[in-house]
Amino acid sequence: MDLHYCMREALQEAGKARAEGEVPVGAIVVGRSHEILARGHNRCISSNDPTAHAEILAIRQAATILDNYRLQETTIVVTIEPCPMCMGAILNARLERLVFGALDPKFGAAGSIFNLADDERLHHRLEVISGIMEEECRQIMQDFFKKRR
Numbered sequence: 826m827d828l829h830y831c832m833r834e835a836l837q838e839a840g841k842a843r844a845e846g847e848v849p850v851g852a853i854v855v856g857r858s859h860e861i862l863a864r865g866h867n868r869c870i871s872s873n874d875p876t877a878h879a880e881i882l883a884i885r886q887a888a889t890i891l892d893n894y895r896l897q898e899t900t901i902v903v904t905i906e907p908c909p910m911c912m913g914a915i916l917n918a919r920l921e922r923l924v925f926g927a928l929d930p931k932f933g934a935a936g937s938i939f940n941l942a943d944d945e946r947l948h949h950r951l952e953v954i955s956g957i958m959e960e961e962c963r964q965i966m967q968d969f970f971k972k973r974r
Contacts (some may be wrong), residue, residue, distance in 0.1 A: 826859045828924055831902040832958040834861060835926075838879060839904045839965050843850065844868035848904050849965045852879035854887035854920075857898040863887035871890040873893040879903065879913035884918050895919045906933035906955065912941040926962025 831853060838851025847867040854863040865882030869875055880903055888894050900922040901915060907925065912934040915923055928937045933955050935942055942953045 826855060826900065828902070828954065828957045831855055831861075831900075831924065831964070832904070832926055834864070835879075835902045835904050835953040836958070836961060836965065837841065838864050838866040839962075842868070842879070843969055845871055847871065849969050850879040850903065852883040852901060852903040854883045854896065855900045856891075860957045862890050862899065876910065878908070878911050880907055880924060881914055884914050884920075888918065897921060900924060902957075904934050905929050905966060906937055908932040909939060909941065912939070916941060916947060916949045919949055920951055922954065924957055926955075926957055927959050927966065930954065 835851040835935060839849040842851060843849035847870050851866045853861050856862045863883045863886035863953065865879040867879050867884065868877040873895050883901065887896055887899065896918040899920050901920050902924045903925045906929040907915060923935060930937050942951050
């Protein structure tokens, strides 16, 4: 699986969020044959839904496409380290792998603040790969918040 290609696709989703005035986070779910199953970008503001994070939307779409709430043998690629809510969804959906670009020192739940992927008290474990196109992923967030201040 070409992780840089996948992250570029997630960054395109983040760009859609930015264009809609949403926090620019993008996610894709990749299937076992390395095909993109689902895409998502933040839509919390436009949908008045605090759970409408990119990861949640991509997971919902992938579950519908696969007709299964278990997304075993799939990978989620996200521009920013998932928050606790999204990590909970990733773990509950039983994704095999999480790939993300930049760390989130304020809300990160895959190593920054919490490390839910490695918590032995939880039933599911997943592989975590971080730092893919980290600078690009960090920059889109920093630019967004600089313009808002």
